[in-house]
Amino acid sequence: MTSLPENPPSLISEDDRDTAVQRLQEAYAEGHISHEEMDEGLDQVLTAKTHSELVSVLASLPELPEGNAGTTSTIAAAGGRIQRRGAWRVPRTLKVESAFGRVRLDLSRAVFEHPVIDIELQLGTGNAKITVPRDAIVDVEGLHTGWKDSRYKTRRRSRPGGPRIRISGTMGFGRLKIRHARR
Incomplete structure (x- = not known):
């Protein structure tokens, strides 16, 4: 009998995935990342299964201004x-x-x-x-x-x-x- 881990990784929703795709597209449109970086990031976002995988992709993007x-x-x-x-x-x-x-x-x-x-x-x-x-x-x-x-x-x-x-x-x-x- 196998036991489940105490804190299983949280799975992402389609809304989470859509938000991450939008952030990548905005970063590209605003000139913060290259076309190649956007393509690579989109590939990672579309295949991500957990929040930690999404966070690692979005970590290099600039923060959104408060406004x-x-x-x-x-x-x-x-x-x-x-x-x-x-x-x-x-x-x-x-x-x-x-x-x-x-x-x-x-x-x-x-x-x-x-x-x-x-x-x-x-x-x-x-x-x-x-x-x-x-x-x-x-x-x-x-x-x-x-x-x-x-x-x-x-x-x-x-x-x-x-x-x-x-x-x-x-x-x-x-x-x-x-x-x-x-x-």
Whole structure:
């Protein structure tokens, strides 16, 4: 008969793994690690089974400044419109939740305090339109659409230094339209 160790290593959850992947991607986007270091770290994170394995991967990354840790905001409405425009402060992670109604986010004059912004959409029905700054880099790979596909045409030329906007989440019966601001 074998006995179990007194303190078995704690297994990680998918949320822990996702957070570690996000930290590695942020460190790469902010220039703290090279592409090779990110690839190696992602491989280690995706195969890690315990918290100690995750800690060893993330130990070499710079600490998050106090003001940047966990800046998440949620905009939610059961029905009706969700709209943001003008000079509004964009959090590091913006969650937009709407069962019915349309969403309009105009980021063209928004204030960005972070080089990478995550927008997580959880929309039932209704269309969404997002206007991004002219020099923004947009990633929609994490977005799942049910009924209609999203419309986004990447810019041929963009100046370096713009924010990176990652759009993820789920859209049920609406269409997402993303466009770059003209000015």
